[in-house]
Amino acid sequence: MKITGVELRRIAMPLVAPFRTSFGTEHTREVLLVRVVTPEAEGWAECVAMAEPLYSSEYADGAADVMRRFMVPALTARPHVDAYAVGRILEPFKGHRMAKAALETAVLDAQLRAAGESFGAFLGAAADRVPCGVSVGIMDSIPELLGAVDGYLAEGYRRIKLKIEPGWDLEPVRAVRERFGDIPLQVDANAAYSLLDAPHLAKLDAYGLLLIEQPLAEDDLVQHAALAGRLATPICLDESIESAADAAAAISLGACSIVNIKPGRVGGYLEARRIHDLCRAHGVAVWCGGMLETGIGRAANVALAALPGFTLPGDTSASRRYYATDITPPFELRDGHLDVPAGPGIGVEPLGHVLDAITTSVEWLPS
Ligand SMILES: O=C(O)CCC(=O)N[C@@H](C(=O)O)c1ccccc1
Numbered sequence: 001m002k003i004t005g006v007e008l009r010r011i012a013m014p015l016v017a018p019f020r021t022s023f024g025t026e027h028t029r030e031v032l033l034v035r036v037v038t039p040e041a042e043g044w045a046e047c048v049a050m051a052e053p054l055y056s057s058e059y060a061d062g063a064a065d066v067m068r069r070f071m072v073p074a075l076t077a078r079p080h081v082d083a084y085a086v087g088r089i090l091e092p093f094k095g096h097r098m099a100k101a102a103l104e105t106a107v108l109d110a111q112l113r114a115a116g117e118s119f120g121a122f123l124g125a126a127a128d129r130v131p132c133g134v135s136v137g138i139m140d141s142i143p144e145l146l147g148a149v150d151g152y153l154a155e156g157y158r159r160i161k162l163k164i165e166p167g168w169d170l171e172p173v174r175a176v177r178e179r180f181g182d183i184p185l186q187v188d189a190n191a192a193y194s195l196l197d198a199p200h201l202a203k204l205d206a207y208g209l210l211l212i213e214q215p216l217a218e219d220d221l222v223q224h225a226a227l228a229g230r231l232a233t234p235i236c237l238d239e240s241i242e243s244a245a246d247a248a249a250a251i252s253l254g255a256c257s258i259v260n261i262k263p264g265r266v267g268g269y270l271e272a273r274r275i276h277d278l279c280r281a282h283g284v285a286v287w288c289g290g291m292l293e294t295g296i297g298r299a300a301n302v303a304l305a306a307l308p309g310f311t312l313p314g315d316t317s318a319s320r321r322y323y324a325t326d327i328t329p330p331f332e333l334r335d336g337h338l339d340v341p342a343g344p345g346i347g348v349e350p351l352g353h354v355l356d357a358i359t360t361s362v363e364w365l366p367s
Pocket residue numbers: 021026050055134135188190238289290291292293315316317
């Protein structure tokens with residue numbers, strides 16, 4: 001396909017409630033959307049970079065800049081581009097995986113819409129719906145936390161993930177276990193601990209957690225491997241895994257036994273599938289992580305989560321978990337599951353009137 005132009009659109013999505021993690025609190029999700037236009041079809045994608053470089057080094061303004069100045073010109077200079085070519089064309093530009101992921105995904109969406117093939121069919125989905133977990137932020141009190149968990153369980157979520165940090169870890173986990181029994185439960189530290197905390201983290205072993213996610217720094221596989229030898233709870237990595245090569249290194253070092261796959265973090269859905277395939281070959285479970293996506297990113301994530309190696313419920317929650325009004329028809333939980341979109345491409349379209357109301361800037365990059 002010849003790319004005739006790319007739209008970079010910034011939107012501001014207020015969250016239904018502040019979302020607190022060990023690295024900060026989100027009140028409004030500032031999202032960078034990408035629309036790729038070709039003669040055959042248009043494709044949409046969501047860049048998952050946050051407004052500030054707190055989760056990783058990428059941030060929305062930086063992603064827009066690297067797309068505008070380097071990546072989009074490299075793509076629009078080509079007479080023909082498909083999803084497989086995007087990674088090769090953008091390879092000379094180092095890093096910026098979330099920006100690369102958005103451009104590759106938008107090209108893939110256009111390609112699949114033109115071919116009349118769904119994301120799920122293309123990726124190799126093995127199911128038409130996926131079981132869903134939910135991520136619960138750090139809260140001001142245990143009663144507030146228990147109320148939130150109670151509500152999510154009532155909605156039907158199949159797994160609870162609690163954000164933790166030093167000072168908010170054993171007590172919330174113990175309280176949830178005491179109130180709700182042996183529900184599927186895991187924790188996410190977002191790299192808030194060090195190996196010196198191993199004796200403290202080992203106390204979590206008493207609560208039968210599915211996993212502890214990213215306890216240590218994103219660039220330290222060796223210390224995660226050392227920690228794995230001191231915990232009974234399985235270690236899952238998120239920020240540390242930015243490619244299939246990272247996943248191979250983590251598995252061979254024994255740094256993790258479960259991987260959270262986020263397509264934006266790893267450079268796109270093609271690399272996400274490579275990581276899925278590699279982990280499956282090693283008997284390592286994977287699940288689909290979330291970055292507070294709108295329906296655009298959520299649609300593609302739900303398709304990915306339907307691949308056979310995604311054996312744990314992911315952070316593929318309903319739209320209403322974060323947004324009162326989504327920019328696509330809302331994803332709604334049914335019996336603890338989300339349906340995999342069956343239409344061509346990602347299978348959803350932005351709702352024009354909703355999008356226009358929350359758009360803060362639109363930029364057209366012609367070929
Ligand atoms: O359900 C979701 O989309 C959010 C899941 C979640 O907890 N994401 C975390 C994470 O570290 O995985 C996150 C929150 C805020 C920003 C980036 C990442």
